[in-house]
Amino acid sequence: MSVLEILAAPMTQIGKIPDHVALILDGNRRYAKSRGLPALKGHQAGDAGTIMDTSFQVIGNWEGLLPVKLQHRMAHLMIKTRHFKPYRFNMAVAYTGRQGILQSLNAFPDSKDEIMDNLRPSEYLIAQAQHLVDMSPVDMLIRTGGNLRLSDFMMWETSQAYIHFVPETWPEFSFWKLVHAILLYQVYRGSAEKVNTPVEPNEHNFLDEIRNLRWTRIEHLARKDTYHDGGNLDFSSKCAQGLEKILHF
Template identity: 30%
Template sequence: MSSLVEVLMRVVRAGVLKVLSSGPIPAHLGIIMDGNRRYATRRKLHTTSGHLKGFDKLHEMLFWLLDVGIRNVSVYAFSIDNFKRTEDEVRALMDLAHEKFQALLNDMDLIHRYQVRVLVTGDLARVPVKVGEAAESLMEATRKHSKCVLNICFAYTGCYDIGCAVKAVAGEVERGEVDPSEVDGRLVRDRLLTHGMPPVDLLLRTSGEKRLSDFLPWQCGGAHLAFIDTLWPELSLWDLAQVILEYQDTR
């Protein structure tokens, strides 16, 4: 019976993905993966278990999106503001990130098959050395991939991103490489950490919160915003389908 159910689920999944891929597809999907801690609390689990479920959901969801045809995905994995959490939780999150980065490095079959380029954008100088090194190794291992981009915003905020871009432009002006009269929004935009990716045209936030929390504010200027009550670890293909269909209705 279970095998029959699995077959039926695969057929339904394929049908859903086909329907979604027949409409306008977001060029860049941004996701605020919210609700891991509440998921753990409701199930009387340790907070780390909620974050682990969240990482597993990201892996599952990524390949749904690739099958639909979305080629640029940015996820908010860890905000600079999250360093204010308890020392134990921050350490657990860093250990988990290191474990997952290493897992991707050790099993690259799907990453290579889909030609996914992985970016880890943020202030990596703030994270433990082992985490930064794993992130750099993952980016180096996938840098030649050009079909899809997974941008993991880690130790990130929009203020940090824009601040770095402004400093870069100011440095070019100081060195005489750019005339002050040439400084405009385009110059700053081209020096953001997401340079090379299109603007975000669909932003999804789970868990019922209705705010950006300093996630890609410049890049989300023209995005369709979707806020859903589902906790991130509980996100289903049906939730995702509803969000994409809503986006398609606006196009």
């Protein structure tokens, strides 16, 4: 960050900062095309910087559609950063909102046992059963690139979110555009109270059971990853490099 950006950042603390921000990173190819560059250069121009102290998780049908080696690498990074705090980075891969809701519904057992006795689909379970940890509702969704639609992205999670569309492509989305988005969020949604839905004990048990099964499967995939970091970098830096390699895969 520049000195000016560091000095300007406290402006956003005038009101409530969104806890959960979702991004639709649109416009990378158009950015490259407008400059006579290959499409890959547009994606590289839109890469995030170093991500530290952040757990990395993937949502979507990544196990069904991605190359096997990339699945192994993603699983490895998810396992290694599983307990990193305080931030969480969720990457949507081969994902649609409808598929996510269907995944939650398909997680419900056909037959009940003692743990699942009287378990029924609820708003909380439909929102959470597709994720490896509890995910809070989206506070603000930003879509770059000028398209005024959600494109089936996190429809359930964004039901109460402030949605911010910008004409600039993702590589052109600057610090100042983010500040502008946060200030508008504070105007339109910053005073909204979050509704805490009561959660039944058997709902927690159900989520623990299906998530443990998923983590076991991810650990199995991670053990097949042949990628190894070299040098003497600290572990957070290694994980950040691993994420960068995934983005460039």
